[in-house]
Amino acid sequence: MWILSYLPDFVTHIIFTVGVVGTIAGFVLGFIPFIAPYKLPIQIISILVLSFGLYLEGGLADQAVWQLKVKEMEAKVAKAETESQKVNTEVVTKILTKKQVIKEKGDDIVQFIDREIVKYNNICEIPEIVITTHNAAAKNDPTLLKKQIEVPTDLHNQLATPPMILAPKK
């Protein structure tokens, strides 16, 4: 209610009180001689002021309820932010530890390879196609394999071409 942001609370209470007092004066105290001549105008104005005062009081009460809700919401959001930060720290710590463990285990395996698998280097020769296949898998690019499958035909064609017949030396 925008009007309440300009009017101080006490003004609202004053308007309401004036409305109540005026209504009482207009309806109940009409028998008093100096009030009697102004009875009708007092009644009309008082009812208008009382209505406006009631409206403002209602708005004030409603605003108070909303402010309470806002404060509750702010508290909830602040609590959620704290929890969220806690989750961030937990998850980040967990992933950093996990990555470190993965790296350490990987290093152990590499050490084992350098110590044990090296012994078989001379026994097992790695053909080029194995390297190409591995690289194709690593890059997820099967087109690299096609190049490997292409068989060079130059030698075949060379051999298939009839050689020049040399005349025997006499």
Add this chain to the structure above:
Amino acid sequence: MKKLLLLSVIFLSACSTVVPVQQKFPELPEQLTQTCKPLQTIEGKTTTLSNLMEVVAKNYGTRHECAAQLEAILEWYAKQKQIFEQVNSD
């Protein structure tokens, strides 16, 4: 009469109250925004068995790291979503 109508419209504007509290979904931590490392390839046309095994082992390590990161992101999202929805559900 026109003024009275205008006044009533102004007063009715009180009905449109907006709660000035905004809840933002948290940003993903920097450590979880890293992309997965590319897999290593073997250089050259010849290699040894140990070198081949080493590259394969390192690539598996990269894959495990990447999987761990994805799991962490999923866990982070699930927990943050729960916290985010809890604020509005109460």
